[in-house]
Amino acid sequence: MKKSILLTALLGALLAGCASTELQEAQPLNPPQPELQSMQADDNQGTAYTSPDLNLQELRGNPLLAKDKRGIYFDFNKYVVKQEYMEVIQAHAKYLNETPAANMKIQGNTDYRGSHEYNLSLGQKRAVAVKEALNSFGVDDSQIETVSYGKEYANLDCVEQNSCGEDRRADVVYTVE
Amino acid sequence: MKFIKLENNDELQANLFSFAIHLALFLVMIFSVGWQTKTPYYGEVELWDSVPVQKKINKTQATPKKKIKQKQNTKVQKSAEAKAKAKAQKEADIKLKKKKAAEKKAAEKKAKKLKKQKAIKELKKKVLKQEKIDKLKKEMLEKEKVERLQQQIIEQQKIEKMQAELRESELKQQKKPALEGEDEVKGGVNTGELNKYKLLIQQKIQQNVNQQLCGLDYITLEFRISLMPTGELLGQPKMTKSSKIKSCDDAVERAIIQSQPLPLPIDSGLFSKLKNLELKFHPNGVE
Amino acid sequence: MNKFLHIIFAGFLFFSSSVIHALEVIEILGGKASQIPIAVMPFKSFGAQKDIGKINSVIKGDLGRSGLFYPLDTRGVAASPNSDKEVNFSQWKSLEAQFLIIGRIDFVQKEKIKVSWSLIDIYKQQTILSGEYVGKNNQIRAIGHKVSDKVYERLTGSKGVFHTKIAFVEKYNNQKFKLNIADYDGYNITSLLDSKMPIISPRWSPDGKKIAYVSFEKEKPVIYIQEIATGKRKLLANFKGNNSAPAWSPDGKRLAIVLTYSTNSQIYLINTDGSDVKRLIRSRSITTEPSWSPDGKEIYYTSNQGGGPQIYKFNLESSEVSRVTFEGKYNLYPSLSYDGKLLLYLTQDQGKFKVALQNLQSNQVLKLTKGPLDEAPVFAPNGHMVLFVYKNYGKTTKIGTVSINGLKIDPLPLGSRQVQEPAWGPIKN
Numbered sequence: 050m051k052k053s054i055l056l057t058a059l060l061g062a063l064l065a066g067c068a069s070t071e072l073q074e075a076q077p078l079n080p081p082q083p084e085l086q087s088m089q090a091d092d093n094q095g096t097a098y099t100s101p102d103l104n105l106q107e108l109r110g111n112p113l114l115a116k117d118k119r120g121i122y123f124d125f126n127k128y129v130v131k132q133e134y135m136e137v138i139q140a141h142a143k144y145l146n147e148t149p150a151a152n153m154k155i156q157g158n159t160d161y162r163g164s165h166e167y168n169l170s171l172g173q174k175r176a177v178a179v180k181e182a183l184n185s186f187g188v189d190d191s192q193i194e195t196v197s198y199g200k201e202y203a204n205l206d207c208v209e210q211n212s213c214g215e216d217r218r219a220d221v222v223y224t225v226e
Numbered sequence: 227m228k229f230i231k232l233e234n235n236d237e238l239q240a241n242l243f244s245f246a247i248h249l250a251l252f253l254v255m256i257f258s259v260g261w262q263t264k265t266p267y268y269g270e271v272e273l274w275d276s277v278p279v280q281k282k283i284n285k286t287q288a289t290p291k292k293k294i295k296q297k298q299n300t301k302v303q304k305s306a307e308a309k310a311k312a313k314a315q316k317e318a319d320i321k322l323k324k325k326k327a328a329e330k331k332a333a334e335k336k337a338k339k340l341k342k343q344k345a346i347k348e349l350k351k352k353v354l355k356q357e358k359i360d361k362l363k364k365e366m367l368e369k370e371k372v373e374r375l376q377q378q379i380i381e382q383q384k385i386e387k388m389q390a391e392l393r394e395s396e397l398k399q400q401k402k403p404a405l406e407g408e409d410e411v412k413g414g415v416n417t418g419e420l421n422k423y424k425l426l427i428q429q430k431i432q433q434n435v436n437q438q439l440c441g442l443d444y445i446t447l448e449f450r451i452s453l454m455p456t457g458e459l460l461g462q463p464k465m466t467k468s469s470k471i472k473s474c475d476d477a478v479e480r481a482i483i484q485s486q487p488l489p490l491p492i493d494s495g496l497f498s499k500l501k502n503l504e505l506k507f508h509p510n511g512v513e
Numbered sequence: 514m515n516k517f518l519h520i521i522f523a524g525f526l527f528f529s530s531s532v533i534h535a536l537e538v539i540e541i542l543g544g545k546a547s548q549i550p551i552a553v554m555p556f557k558s559f560g561a562q563k564d565i566g567k568i569n570s571v572i573k574g575d576l577g578r579s580g581l582f583y584p585l586d587t588r589g590v591a592a593s594p595n596s597d598k599e600v601n602f603s604q605w606k607s608l609e610a611q612f613l614i615i616g617r618i619d620f621v622q623k624e625k626i627k628v629s630w631s632l633i634d635i636y637k638q639q640t641i642l643s644g645e646y647v648g649k650n651n652q653i654r655a656i657g658h659k660v661s662d663k664v665y666e667r668l669t670g671s672k673g674v675f676h677t678k679i680a681f682v683e684k685y686n687n688q689k690f691k692l693n694i695a696d697y698d699g700y701n702i703t704s705l706l707d708s709k710m711p712i713i714s715p716r717w718s719p720d721g722k723k724i725a726y727v728s729f730e731k732e733k734p735v736i737y738i739q740e741i742a743t744g745k746r747k748l749l750a751n752f753k754g755n756n757s758a759p760a761w762s763p764d765g766k767r768l769a770i771v772l773t774y775s776t777n778s779q780i781y782l783i784n785t786d787g788s789d790v791k792r793l794i795r796s797r798s799i800t801t802e803p804s805w806s807p808d809g810k811e812i813y814y815t816s817n818q819g820g821g822p823q824i825y826k827f828n829l830e831s832s833e834v835s836r837v838t839f840e841g842k843y844n845l846y847p848s849l850s851y852d853g854k855l856l857l858y859l860t861q862d863q864g865k866f867k868v869a870l871q872n873l874q875s876n877q878v879l880k881l882t883k884g885p886l887d888e889a890p891v892f893a894p895n896g897h898m899v900l901f902v903y904k905n906y907g908k909t910t911k912i913g914t915v916s917i918n919g920l921k922i923d924p925l926p927l928g929s930r931q932v933q934e935p936a937w938g939p940i941k942n
Contacts, residue, residue: 126821126843162866164846164859164888165713165934166758166771167815167822169734170778170799173755177776195776196733197755201711205908208886241518367924374883374922382546382919420537428539435544438581438918439669442854442874450536473670480611481544483636504538511543 113140119221121179122214125160128174130182138179141221142186145193152225154194155179160216161203169199175219194224419496426489427503434481437509440474444513447478449505455497457487466504478507546918548583549668551576551612552605554593556628560620565650568628571657572614572664574698575675578923579665579897580916585610597633597640605635614664624649628656632664642667654700674893678938679900680705680715680724681912684931692726694741697893697900697937699912699925705739717938718761724936725749725759725768736770738785749787760803760812769793769803769812780814780827794827794834804848813837813847813856824858838871840878846889850896855917857890857899868901870917881915882922891937900935 112118113136121134130138145151157172176195183193200216207213448467452460463482468475482505491497553569553576573584585608594600594615605613616630625647632642644663646656655676662673674697683691692706692715706712710729717724718738725738734757739746750756754773761768766785771778778801782791794800798818805812806826813826822845824838838844843861850857853873860869865884871877881890881899890901898914905911909931913924925932 126817162861162886163822163843164802166802167799167845169713169755169757170771170773170801173773173776173778174799195754197773198711198729201713201729205904205910245518386543386545424537424539428541431539432541432543433545434547435541436547436549437544438546440544442872471670473668476668480636484611499537502536504536506538506540508540508542509544 111140111144113137114144120218121175121221123175123217123219125213125217126171128171128178130178135182138182139186142183142188145183145188146186149192150225151223152192152194154196154222154224156220156222157195157197157199158202158216158218158220159200160207160213161200161205162208162213163200165199165201169197172197172199172219175217179219179221416496419491419493420499423489423491423496423500427485427500430488431481431485431505434484435507435509436477436481439471439477440469440509441471442510444508444510445469445471445474447475447507447509449478449482449507451482451503451505453488453490453501453503455490455494455501457490459483459486460501463505469507469509474509478509546920548581548920549612550583550585550610551614552585552587552590552608552610553614554587554590554616556616556618556630557593557595558618558620563650565618565626565653568616568618568653568657568660569614571654571698572661574923575658575661575673576665578698578914578916578921580918580921581665581669581897597631597638600633600638602635602638610635612664612668614660616660618653621647626650626653626656628653628660630660632667654696658696671897672895672940674895674898674937674940677894677940678717678721680717680936680938681932682712682715682934684933692724694724694938697914699927702927705741705744713934714758715934715936716759716761717936719763719765719939721939721941725761727757727759736768747787749785750783750790752790758801758803760805762805763807763809769805771801771803780812802846806849807851807853813849815845815847824856837873844869848890848892850892851894852896855892855896857892859888859890868899868915879919881917881919889934891935893937894940900937902933902935 155176157176159168447469576582658675665673758771868890886904
C-alpha cells in the first residue's frame with residue numbers, strides 16, 4: 050500500500066515538467082584559417098582587350114573598310130546581321146579573299162543587361178553570325194577567328210544614358226594584314 | 227440503500243484509495259488551476275530614439291583690433307634742439323621703421339589668420355557638401371528599400387487575400403443551411419451567434435500563425451484549449467496532433483498564446499459551448 | 514461489491530468523456546508570414562579587456578537578415594538580466610518580445626575569451642537553450658555567428674548559415690579584377706586571385722575546399738579549379754573556343770561546363786581531373802548556365818530555343834528535355850534550393866530585371882526583388898536567403914541579401930567596391 054503511494058508521488062513529481070536546457074558546450078573553435086595568398090594570374094599575362102588593329106590606309110584605301118565602320122550592331126537579344134551591314138561585310142570579304150595572308154578576329158559583345166554567361170553565349174552568336182555572313186561571300190574559316198567578351202566591356206550606365214545599342218555589336222579586328 | 231458487506235479490510239482500503247485517486251484526478255481535470263497566469267504588468271520604460279547629442283561648444287570670436295589713438299606731439303623748439311631734433315628724428319626714423327616692420331608683421335599675421343579662417347571655412351563647406359551628398363545617397367537607398375518593402379507587402383497582401391478567400395469558401399461549406407437569414411436556436415443556443423464567435427476566434431488566431439516555420443507541405447496539427455470567460459487561456463494549450471515539425475508545433479502554440487484574450491460572448495450559455503475548443507491547423511492550406 | 518463500484522466509476526468516466534467529445538471545432542487555414550520579435554541584449558564583459566566588438570550586433574544582424582526575426586531595439590531598456598531568474602517577463606511581454614538572448618564574455622587568458630549565452634522564451638518564461646564557447650579575441654564574430662546558428666536551428670528547425678562563406682568578383686582601378694572570399698555578411702575579405710582580365714562564374718565545390726571559376730587571362734574564357742587553403746590551381750578546360758559556366762555535381766566528382774567547341778554554346782560533362790569530356794545536349798540554340806538538381810539526376814539550364822532565354826531541364830537518365838519556365842519572355846540563371854523544391858532565377862518583368870522564385874510543386878512564381886537591373890541570384894545553403902547583384906546609381910554594382918519571404922533586404926557592407934558574380938559556400942558540419 051505504502052509502496053504504491055510512493056510510486057504515485059514519484060510519478061507525479063516527474064510529470065511536473067522538465068525544464069529543457071541544452072547541454073553545456075565548452076569547445077575551442079577551429080584554428081583561424083591560414084593566410085590566403087593573393088595569386089597572380091600565371092604565365093601568359095594576356096594583352097589588353099584591343100588587339101593590334103591595322104590602319105585602314107593599308108587596306109587598299111576602301112572607305113567601306115574604314116576603322117569607324119568595323120562595328121556591326123544588333124537588336125536586343127538578337128544576333129541576326131541586318132541588311133544595312135551587308136555592304137561593309139562584303140567589302141571585308143573581298144579584301145580577305147584577295148589577301149590570303151590576312152587574318153581577322155571577330156569580337157562579339159552585348160549590353161550590360163542579363164547574366165554574364167548568357168551574354169557570353171549571345172556575344173559568341175553575334176561573332177559567328179558575322180563570320181557566316183563572310184562565309185557566304187566565300188571567305189574561308191581559316192582566316193577568321195570568333196571570340197566573345199559578352200558583357201565584360203559593356204557600359205554600366207547605358208540604360209540611364211539610353212545608349213545600350215552601342216554595346217550590342219561585333220567588332221572586326223585584323224590581326225594580320 | 228443497502229450497504230454491501232465487504233470481504234476484508236485490505237480490499238476496503240484499496241477501493242477507498244482507488245476512489246480517492248479517481249476523485250482527485252477528476253477534480254483536477256475539472257478545476258485545472260491556472261497557476262501560471264499573471265496579470266500583465268505594464269511597467270514604465272524609458273526608450274530613447276538615440277543617444278542625446280552633445281551641445282556644440284561655441285568658439286570664441288576673435289575680438290577686432292581697437293584703434294589706438296596716437297597722441298600728437300606738441301611742437302618742439304627749433305634751434306637749440308635742432309640736433310636733438312635730428313637725433314630725435316633719427317630715433318623717430320628707427321622707431322618708425324621698427325613700427326612699420328611691426329605693423330607689417332602684424333598685417334602679415336592678420337592676413338595669415340584670415341587665410342586660415344578662410345581655409346577652415348572652405349573645408350567646413352566641403353564637409354557639409356559631402357554630408358549632404360551622403361545624406362541624399364542614404365535617402366535614395368532608404369527610398370529604394372521602402373519601395374521594395376512596399377512591393378513585398380502588396381504581394382503578401384495578395385497572398386493573404388487569396389487565403390482569406392479560400393477560408394471563406396471553406397467556411398461556407400461548414401455553415402448549416404439554417405444560418406442563411408434566420409437565426410436558428412438549437413438546444414438552447416443560437417447557432418448563428420455561435421458561428422460568429424467561432425469565426426472571430428479563427429481569424430484572431432490565424433493572424434498569429436507564422437506558417438513560415440511549417441515548411442512547404444500540406445501538414446495539419448491539432449490543439450485543445452480551455453478558456454476563461456475573460457478570453458484568456460485556462461492552463462496551457464494541449465497538442466493532440468503534432469505536425470512532426472517541432473518549429474511548426476512551437477509556432478502554432480505560440481500563436482494560440484499570443485491570441486489572448488480571445489473574443490468570447492457574454493452570454494453564459496453561449497460561452498459554455500466555447501470554453502473548450504478543438505483547433506485544427508492547416509498552416510500551408512489544403513490541396 | 515467490487516464490480517458494482519467499478520461500474521459506477523466506469524460510468525462516471527464515460528459520462529465525463531462524453532461531455533468532452535461535444536467540443537466545438539475550429540479549422541484554421543494558413544497564417545501570416547511575420548518576423549519573430551527577439552531582443553538581443555549586449556553581452557556583459559568581465560575581466561581585463563579591450564574592446565573586441567559587439568557580439569550582440571553580429572547576432573542581431575544574422576537573425577534580422579534571415580527575414581524570420583525582428584531584432585528589437587534594446588537601447589534604453591533597464592539593466593540587462595544576468596539569468597532567467599532576473600528577467601522581468603511582463604516588461605518584455607509589453608515590449609512585444611517573444612524571445613530574449615542574454616550572455617556574458619569572460620576574458621580567461623591573455624588573448625582568450627569564454628562566451629556564455631542563453632535563449633529565453635518569454636511566453637514560457639524559461640531558458641530553452643544555452644551554450645558556451647571558448648576562442649580567441651579575434652574570433653568574437655565567428656562566435657556570434659555560432660550563437661545565431663544555434664538559436665536559428667532551435668526556433669526554425671532549419672540549419673543556420675551564419676557561419677558560411679561567400680565568394681565574389683571585385684573590379685578595381687577600372688580594369689583590374691580580384692576574386693575574393695568573405696564571411697557571408699561581407700566581413701573578413703581575402704583575395705584568391707588578382708588579374709588584369711575579367712573573372713566570372715565562381716562556384717564552390719560541395720565540400721567547400723575548392724572554387725571553380727572562369728578567367729579571361731588567356732584572352733579567352735577558360736576554367737580553373739583553385740584550392741582555397743593552398744592557393745594552388747589547375748586549368749580544368751581550355752578547349753578551342755569559349756570554356757565557361759562551371760557547375761559542380763552534388764557529389765563533387767564532375768562538373769557541367771559550357772564549350773563553344775562546335776561554335777555554339779553547348780553543355781558538356783567533365784571529371785574534376787579534366788578527363789572524360791562528354792557532350793550532354795545537342796542543340797542549334799544557345800544552351801548555357803547548367804545547374805544540378807540536388808539529387809544529381811537533372812540539370813537545369815538556359816536555352817533560347819524558344820526565341821528568348823527560358824529555363825529547361827535535362828534528365829541524365831532518360832535524356833529527356835522539358836521546359837520549366839513559362840511566365841514572361843526572358844528567364845535565365847537557374848539554380849535550385851538544397852531540397853529541390855524552389856527554383857531561383859532572373860526574370861525580365863515589364864522591362865525590369867528582377868530576382869524570381871518558382872515553386873516547382875505548385876509552379877507559383879514570386880518576384881523577390883523590384884529591379885530594375887538585378888542579376889546573378891544565388892541561394893544560401895539552407896534556401897532561406899538569396900544573394901544577388903543590383904546596380905546603384907552611378908556606375909557601381911552592389912551585392913545584397915534578400916530573405917525568401919521578401920521581408921528583409923540588406924546590402925553587404927563592402928563600401929564603394931564594384932562587386933559582382935556572388936557565390937555562396939556550403940554549410941560546414
